Each structure stands twice: as C-alpha cells, then as structure tokens.
Amino acid sequence: xxxxxxxGAITLxxxxxxxxxxxxxxxxxxxxxxxxxxxxxxxxxxxxxxxxSQMVVIVTGAFTGAVFTAQTFFQFARLNMESAVGPVVSVAxxxxxxxxxxxxxxxxRVGAAMSAxxxxxxxxxxxxxxxxLAVHPVDYLVVPRALAMLISVPxxxxxxxxxxxxxxxxxxxxxxxxxxxxxxxxxxxxxxxKDIFMGxxxxxxxxxxxxxxxxxxxxxxxxxxxxxxxxxxxxxxxxSLAVLIGNFFLTMALNIFFPAGxxx
Amino acid sequence: MSRIFIDVKDxxxxxxxxxxxxxxxxxxxxxxxxxxxxxxxxxxxxxxxxLIGLMKPISGQIFVEGQDIAKFNERELEPIRRxxxxxxxxxxxxxxxxxxxxxxxxxRERGERHEATIARKVADTLAMVNMGGHEKKMPVNLxxxxxxxxxxxxxxxxxxxxxxxxEPTAGLDPIVSDSINKLIRRxxxxxxxxxxxxxxxxxxxxxxxxxxxxxxxxxxxxYGTPEDLNRTKDPIIRDFVDGRSDEVD
Numbered sequence: 001x002x003x004x005x006x007x008g009a010i011t012l013x014x015x016x017x018x019x020x021x022x023x024x025x026x027x028x029x030x031x032x033x034x035x036x037x038x039x040x041x042x043x044x045x046x047x048x049x050x051x052x053s054q055m056v057v058i059v060t061g062a063f064t065g066a067v068f069t070a071q072t073f074f075q076f077a078r079l080n081m082e083s084a085v086g087p088v089v090s091v092a093x094x095x096x097x098x099x100x101x102x103x104x105x106x107x108x109r110v111g112a113a114m115s116a117x118x119x120x121x122x123x124x125x126x127x128x129x130x131x132x133l134a135v136h137p138v139d140y141l142v143v144p145r146a147l148a149m150l151i152s153v154p155x156x157x158x159x160x161x162x163x164x165x166x167x168x169x170x171x172x173x174x175x176x177x178x179x180x181x182x183x184x185x186x187x188x189x190x191x192x193x194k195d196i197f198m199g200x201x202x203x204x205x206x207x208x209x210x211x212x213x214x215x216x217x218x219x220x221x222x223x224x225x226x227x228x229x230x231x232x233x234x235x236x237x238x239x240s241l242a243v244l245i246g247n248f249f250l251t252m253a254l255n256i257f258f259p260a261g262x263x264x
Numbered sequence: 265m266s267r268i269f270i271d272v273k274d275x276x277x278x279x280x281x282x283x284x285x286x287x288x289x290x291x292x293x294x295x296x297x298x299x300x301x302x303x304x305x306x307x308x309x310x311x312x313x314x315l316i317g318l319m320k321p322i323s324g325q326i327f328v329e330g331q332d333i334a335k336f337n338e339r340e341l342e343p344i345r346r347x348x349x350x351x352x353x354x355x356x357x358x359x360x361x362x363x364x365x366x367x368x369x370x371x372r373e374r375g376e377r378h379e380a381t382i383a384r385k386v387a388d389t390l391a392m393v394n395m396g397g398h399e400k401k402m403p404v405n406l407x408x409x410x411x412x413x414x415x416x417x418x419x420x421x422x423x424x425x426x427x428x429x430x431e432p433t434a435g436l437d438p439i440v441s442d443s444i445n446k447l448i449r450r451x452x453x454x455x456x457x458x459x460x461x462x463x464x465x466x467x468x469x470x471x472x473x474x475x476x477x478x479x480x481x482x483x484x485x486x487y488g489t490p491e492d493l494n495r496t497k498d499p500i501i502r503d504f505v506d507g508r509s510d511e512v513d
Contacts, residue, residue: 120359129356132316133370133418134345136338 020220025212027138028146036136041144042151045215049110049145050152056109057156058163060101065093065164069171073178083182087190089168095260096251097160099202103210103243106153108236111214114145115235118218119228127219149207157203161196194258201258202250206243212230213239268327269294269426269458270315275324276311284310285471286482287324292426297452297459299469299490302479308462309353311479312428315460316348317341346374349419350428355411357403363390363414364399370422389421392454393447409440413447417472420451427451429461433468446472466505470494478504 031037072085118141121127127137165187172178217235221227270292277285284307291306293297301310313319315371325332328344336344356368367386376382390396393413399475403411419427433441445468452459452472463469469476469490476493478486478501486493486501494505499501 028430057478124359125352125354126358128313128318129350129352129358131318131338131341132345132348132352133373134342135373136342 004136017216020217020225021212024138024142024216024219025208028142028212031136031139031143032147034138036143037147038140038144041140042147045148046151049106049148050155053106053109053152053156054159056105057102057160059163060105061093061098061160061162062167064097064101065089065166065168066171068092068097068164069168070176073172073176082176082178083186085172085178086168086175086183086187089172089261090165090187090191093161093164094191094199096247098164099157099199099206100243100247102153102160103202103206103247104240106149106156106171106206107210107214107239107243110149111210111235111239112232114211114214115145115218115221116232118215119221119231122219122221123224123227124259137219141219142211146208146211146214149211150204153207153210154203155199157199158196161199172259195260198254198258201254202247205246205250209242209246210239213242269291269329270444270460271327272311272314273325273327275311275314275326277307277314277319278322279310283365283482285321285324288479288483289324290459290477290484290487292458293475294458295452295456296474297448297461297472298374299461299463299473299476300479301464301466301469304464306479308479309430310348312430312460312462315428316345316350327450346422348428349424349426351412351415351419351430351432353430353434354408355403355415357406357411357414357418359403361403362399363395363401363403365405366403366414367417367421370418374422385452386417386422389417392420392450393417394443407434409436409444412436412444416447416451420455420457423455424457426458426460429459429463431463432461433463435463436452438467439466440509442471444468446510448472466507 069085069089072088073082076082076084118127121141127141130137130140166180169183172183173180214235217238219229221231223230268291272288272290272292275285275288276283288307288311290298300308300311310319314321314334315328316336317336321334324334326334328347331344333341333344358369361369364386367389368382371385373381386399387396390399393416395410395417397414398406398410398414403414406414429448432444436444448461449457449472451457459472461468461472473490476486476488476490477484478493480500486496486498493501496502
C-alpha cells in the first residue's frame with residue numbers, strides 16, 4: 001500500500017509539473033498571439049542565447065565530429081570501408097548528434113542562466129514588483145526568451161552540424177588519409193536535405209522544452225539563495241533529461257516524415 | 265464619488281496551517297493615510313499584498329472603487345494596478361537596471377516613447393525623493409534608505425491614486441526614518457494620494473497617520489485616529505504602543 005501511495009504521489013507530482021509547464025507555454029502562446037512582444041528584449045535575448053552560445057556549440061560539434069570520425073574510421077578500416085566514414089558521420093551529425101549536443105549545451109548554459117535569473121527575481125520580489133507595476137511576468141520575461149530560443153537554437157543546431165562535418169572531413173582526409181574525393185562523393189550521395197530538416201526540426205522542439213522548463217523552475221523558486229540554486233540545478237537536469245528522452249520519441253515520429261535512407 | 269476607495273470585507277488567508285487573517289475588514293478612505301500596526305509576522309504585509317492582487321484570499325472581498333478584485337485574474341488586475349503603486353520592504357528594485365532605468369520603467373511600459381519626456385519625468389521624480397544625481401547608480405550600490413526612495417520614485421513616476429508602503433522605515437536609522445516619514449507626508453500633500461502604510465514603528469505612525477488600525481490575531485482590533493490610539497487604556501494596545509512584552513527580565 002505504501003508503495004502504491006508513493007507511486008501515486010510521484011504520478012500526481014509529475015502530472016502537476018507537466019500541467020504547470022503546459023500552462024506557461026499556453027500563456028506565452030496567448031501573449032505572442034495578442035502581440036505583446038517587446039522586440040528590444042527579444043534581440044537582447046537572441047544576442048545572449050544565440051550569439052553567446054556559439055563558441056560552446058562550435059567546439060562541442062567540432063570535437064564530437066572529429067572523435068566520431070576517428071572511431072568510425074578505426075572500425076571501418078578493418079573492413080576496408082574507409083570511404084563510408086563520411087556519410088555515417090554526416091548523417092549522424094544531422095539527425096542526432098547536432099541537435100542533441102546543441103540541446104544539452106544550451107540546456108546547460110542558457111537554461112541554467114534563465115532559471116537562476118528568474119529565480120533570483122522571484123525570491124527578491126522583483127517579479128512581484130513587475131506585477132505591481134501592471135506588467136505580466138510572462139509578457140516581460142518569458143515571451144522574449146521563448147522567441148529568442150526559437151530563433152537561436154535551430155541556427156545553433158545548423159552551426160553544430162556544419163562544424164562537426166567540417167572537423168570530420170579534416171580529420172578523415174588530413175589525419176587519417178581517406179581520399180578527399182571519395183569522402184565527399186559518398187557523403188554527398190548519402191546525406192540529404194531531409195536529414196538537415198530533421199535536425200533543425202529537433203532544434204525547434206528542444207528550444208521549446210528547454211525554455212519552458214527553465215522558466216517554470218525560475219518562476220517557482222522559493223526559499224532564498226538555496227531555492228535559486230535548487231531551481232537552477234533542476235532546470236538543467238530536467239531539461240537535459242527531457243531533451244534526451246524527447247529525442248527518442250521525436251526520432252521515431254520524424255522518421256515517418258523524413259525516413260532515413262529510403263531514396264537511396 | 266464614494267469616500268471609500270478600498271473596502272476590505274471578511275478577508276481570510278492561511279499560510280500553511282496558520283490562519284493569518286481571520287475575517288479582516290477595513291474601509292480605506294480616499295485621500296487619507298491609513299497606518300496598519302501589528303506584531304511582526306502578524307499578517308500586515310500579507311494584507312497589503314491582497315490590496316494589489318499579489319495574493320488571493322481564501323475567502324472575503326476586496327472592493328477597489330466598487331469592483332471586487334479578489335475574483336480578478338492577472339490580466340483583469342492590470343487596470344487596477346495602474347492606479348496603485350507599491351513600495352516593497354527592501355525596494356524590490358530591478359537589479360539589472362540603473363536607478364534611472366528603474367524609475368523610467370513604468371513610463372516606458374505605459375507607452376511613453378519620447379525619451380526627453382521620460383528623462384524630464386524621471387529627473388523631477390528623483391528630485392522629489394531627494395535622489396537627484398544618483399541616476400547612473402546600480403541598486404546594489406545604494407543604501408537601504410536610498411533603495412526605498414528610488415522604490416518610491418518608481419511607484420509615483422506615473423502618478424497613482426493609492427500608494428502602499430510595506431515597512432517603509434524598517435531597518436533604517438532614526439534620521440533616515442524621519443526623512444522617509446516626511447517624504448510620505450509630502451507625497452500625500454503634493455499628489456493627494458491615498459496611502460496605506462504597514463509598520464510597527466510608533467514614531468512613524470504618529471508622524472504620518474490620519475487613521476490607525478491595529479491588527480491582532482488576524483482581525484482589526486483597533487480602528488481610529490492616532491490620538492485615540494495613544495489615549496486608550498486597553499492592555500493589548502498599550503503593550504504595543506509602549507513597546508512592552510510579556511517576558512520577564
């Protein structure tokens with residue numbers, strides 16, 4: 001009975017959490033539809049989220065592409081399939097590694113900053129001050145962050161994919177001795193536009209997951225500095241897990257629209 | 265026009281298992297300064313937060329110019345909040361903005377786009393609270409009294425009809441407290457606003473109050489003028505007025 005009541009409590013807490021995130025997303029959507037958009041704040045957030053995250057995304061994409069290429073080469077060389085390294089790495093970067101790595105990096109860098117900033121505002125009554133000044137916190141704080149994430153994350157995914165593929169090409173051709181012509185021909189043959197569409201679509205979905213989880217955590221922070229720390233940790237952990245779990249279901253769903261390798 | 269601006273009826277609020285307000289009722293008259301006294305943790309600030317819709321009561325009504333705002337949602341409260349300014353206990357200034365940006369914030373949010381007009385109104389308002397010359401400072405670099413002055417400037421820059429003060433003199437030395445009290449009085453004279461001041465500072469109460477209410481065990485225990493309060497022989501009120509506790513030395 002204790003096990004059942006514990007299970008019930010966890011299920012209820014999960015449903016309540018999901019409800020709060022959904023309600024926040026719905027309120028944000030209503031605000032955007034009503035035109036309560038502050039372009040200056042959106043631009044500032046694009047600069048912070050998009051421009052400021054480039055270095056971490058480029059380095060992550062490039063070194064993951066490089067190491068993935070090396071490992072694939074070591075295995076494929078035993079089968080004399082070195083020229084297949086290009087398509088394997090590029091398809092993996094486009095469909096999985098690019099969006100997932102970008103999602104995790106953004107959750108860590110931007111999600112943490114968002115929940116910490118909103119959490120600090122919450123515990124120091126700055127959000128109450130906004131409300132007292134007749135400014136809805138969702139309009140002022142969440143809408144600019146959500147729009148900036150929707151603009152920035154798909155572009156960051158594209159950047160991660162590009163630098164991953166570039167590093168893979170350089171490692172394969174300059175370090176491991178794969179013929180550049182074979183590498184590029186095979187990569188071009190097996191990598192299609194739909195692979196990139198799939199990656200970018202995942203970028204949109206991950207942006208939504210990260211921004212609403214991080215903002216929800218920040219807006220519900222309490223108990224002072226300890227509460228802000230807790231909210232920040234939870235935002236990163238929950239958003240990262242949601243990206244990884246969501247990625248599986250997204251892959252299965254998007255494979256219906258962008259089936260892998262069918263046209264070859 | 266009714267003399268009653270805000271009418272609170274049978275307000276009940278609970279925090280956890282503790283019943284903070286137990287049927288709290290009070291009328292707030294247009295143009296008066298009402299001081300709400302009571303022990304620390306007695307529910308004064310909780311009551312103040314209800315007047316601007318930052319908290320919803322478990323039961324009871326809060327009529328602002330005849331409209332029961334207890335039933336309003338966040339969007340419906342916005343027109344009411346434009347009539348009411350609030351000065352939070354520690355100022356609640358936006359710490360990512362300078363003093364100037366904090367005070368300009370309500371003007372920009374209410375659609376003022378002309379930068380020269382904003383600059384003039386901010387300068388005038390900061391001068392009213394004796395904070396001219398501090399425009400470029402960040403809130404973290406201000407003292408407690410200065411933060412309260414800037415918070416007051418932010419609350420009055422777009423002139424409200426009511427100003428709510430949450431412990432305006434708490435944590436300040438007697439001289440700064442006196443200057444804040446004079447400021448509250450000056451605001452009432454210059455802007456003819458209705459003021460609700462939550463405090464446990466009797467000096468402040470005697471200086472600024474037109475009417476006083478004492479909150480005791482979640483209800484209004486006393487309601488009258490400061491003179492009535494100082495004359496009363498009721499032991500509960502006397503203990504509060506004279507600053508006596510039940511503890512033995």
